[in-house]
Amino acid sequence: MFQKILIANRGEIAVRIIRACRNMGIRSVAVYSKEDKNSLHVQLADQRICIGEGPARNSYLNMERIVTAALNMGADAIHPGFGFLSENADFVRLCEKNGLTFIGPKAEVIDSMGNKSHARKTMMEAGVPVVPGTKEPVYDAETGISLAEEIGYPVMIKASSGGGGKGMRVAKSADEFEFQFNMAQRESANAFGDDTMYIEKFIENPRHVEIQVMGDKFGNVVALGERDCSVQRNHQKLIEESPSPAINDEIRNAMNRDAVLAAKTVNYTNAGTIEFILDPKGTYYFMEMNTRIQVEHGVTEMVTGTDLIIEQIRIAMGEPLSFNQEGIRLNGHAIECRINAEIPEKNFMPSPGVVKHLHLPAGNGVRVDTALYTGYRIPSEYDSMIAKVIVHAPDRNAAIQKMRSALDEMVIMGVDTNLDFQYQIMRNPEFCAGNADTGFIERMLRLD
Template identity: 50%
Template sequence: MKRSIRKILIANRGEIAVRVIRACRDMGLTSVAVYSEADCTAYHVRLADEAYLIGEALSSESYLVHDKIIDVAKKSGADAIHPGYGFLAENATFAQRCADEGIIFIGPSPKTIAMLGDKIQARRAAIEANLPVVPGAEIDAANVHKALETAADVRFPILIKATAGGGGKGMRMVEKAEEFEEAVKRASSEALSAFGDGRVFIEHFLQRPRHIEIQILCDHHGNCIHLGERECSIQRRHQKLIEESPSPFVTEKLRQEMGEAAIKIARSTGYVGAGTVEFMVDQEGHYYFLEVNTRLQVEHPVTEMVTGFDLVREQVRIAEGDVLGYDQSDIRFSGHAIECRICAEDPEQGFVPSSGVLKNYRIPSGPGVRVDSGVVIFSEVPVYYDPLIAKLIVWGKDRDEAILRTRRALDEYRVSGLKTTLGFHQAVMDNATFRQGKLSTSFLAEEYPDNRFIQLDDTVRETAAIALALDKFLRARKIAVSNNSSSRRGDSNWKQFHRRKNLRNFGGSR
């Protein structure tokens, strides 16, 4: 069953497309990019060996169109498709189409994707594999009366989720019975427009839980290992913002238990490839199965930083039919890694997306710093897609070092032209509760109830004021200079050169 992969089409855009193209280069494989009209000069298009236009900006006209992707794969002679995350990554129909066309889909089988993508079936599989689950039930959005009865059994507060969903889409938290009906309708309509499936189910909402997930790797030959956990508790509206590995909460014993649980569900569902088993963990350390993500996660680099694995490479090897070639006892963890998602969003305005052109963009570097960026200077961030523009991933020998280094790297980052979450991340890295590792998915709501993250200190405010005054002053002076330019004409270039040199010397005399 061994099939060699020489050329990979990346059915995605942004930082994840860049990430996969890099892995292709590292493995000596040819990469094929696809792009929409909004992405003609996008970074992933510039980096790939080949690139093909697949349609209009709306993803429903481009990145989501099965025919167009398959067409490019055939035309370019790609023998495999890497879906990244989002878009077609967890689309069983697309995975099946690839199989039918004789193209390797880099991910689990269509059957596994369909089963684990359906949250009800995944829950059932978890119960059968003896994994603890949160109390919950499926409801009929059309029959609100009956649904409300079920809700009372599950106990408020309640979380409404799309059966076919993921990534927080169609998800709603309801505290009281009175808010239930409107929330069910809204969630169902969101689910219908997003996934073409309006089914929803409800779950009891755990108080102040942690979100902790286990990375797994399984080959076609029955070998399955885990690469430890990632804690992703810093979330807003179920969107992860900061992730780390290891979790400051997880003990060696809990890691082993959760790792074994993850492997159990993977084996019982015949899982093949890289995957993530998500858990909610309460403050007492009880863990509950949440879902399995049958794809590469946004936050996969923190696992790479502490294990030394290249997860995309492993995905490709597994897809080729390779044997893992290592077992659980070979896995070693070293140090601590933190990822900050740099999004084109305004944290102070409830994280509303901000689009436009990056007038300045410079990424940090130095020891322990990795940036997976989907943009470069002058890139345009279009409105049509996810606001994630880059991920800052930082490694330190322990959590304290990783936090300080992350703070340093955030300070080095330069972005103008767009609002980003950089200032938000700086605030969290300075937050005492975060530094103590006391995390929960309610962290942001508790620590920043009014969405005010950024506290400008006097120095920053004063410097900003001086910068503004200087800007105005120089413009005024420029006008004055050009008004009597005749008297200036006598200045030789040499004179100006020395004047500038003197200015520099003054600056260097500290």
């Protein structure tokens, strides 16, 4: 049993992990930047320690300071949450070198699956369906254009170390390939310090469907069903739901089997997500693996009755999974809306500032994960997501109605948010019919 866990993160995910620690009788340590000294996660934790100035590179991305803080505070383990250092293999090694347990997969697994081109190659060899594309990394446009001709246009150019929509460009013809390749490569180098690229066939109008997996140190891997994350803007997810309205039981079972195969192929432990894209004909392809807990993990928790954060901690302590595959059943329907401090009318420009009044929705089947409180100042240094509204109901139509009610009840004054924009989506006929693919938001904005 861990006695104390340091949370190497901030905001709602740090609050979520602190609450899981409390439920397990484990003490928690919050790290914070000077910008975050009044944040909710700092107030809720049993102990707290400042690790630097506001910008993430000086605080939440500073591996040495975080490990030093964990050692000084007597922590046994570090939970990275999502983002920041959650998929940094060097950070895992630094934790292990200092006798700290990293609550997540092994460093070599993060290395293997974090490099997208290597992950594609691994999945191809394992027999998991992969989007047609390059098997080896690509470093220059000249090589890339010849490979793109073989694959056939349109193609997607992607950063091997990419994530969050960075380093991704579509080339619809040879005439624009070089420009798009160079732009994507430059973005990748700036964002990830890596200019390694790969190229794959661009699947037009796909659905984004991912499978949550959990693996323990005894070789057990369980798939906990799918989440449909197709409603996106600039490759950033806005809404997630489970089960997906786009697949039937046959496809669902096959995706679950392939997700388990993918995880077992790399000896995966802890929480992870196998991301697939689904074409309009119902054929799915492996896209990537996220080697961490996801923002949208609450959707899976609602339909499976599990607590994935507690499960992560138990696995890290060396305990077996508390459930098996036969015990996982999707019950009802769950939807999550990400609430961001931004101005949709101004190209979703971030809107930091002080929360002057806050009212959160509640009731049966309504959950809000947030670190907001009245008087809290939302900083400009970090991601604009400030809350996640999650609802659960017996079926999809009832879940949509419940989400409308929850969004209508939610009040955040003092900053602009996308609450009204999310409400519009819940009223959109295309979304309500279950037909929203990854191009849905762009079509919706054009119609407006």
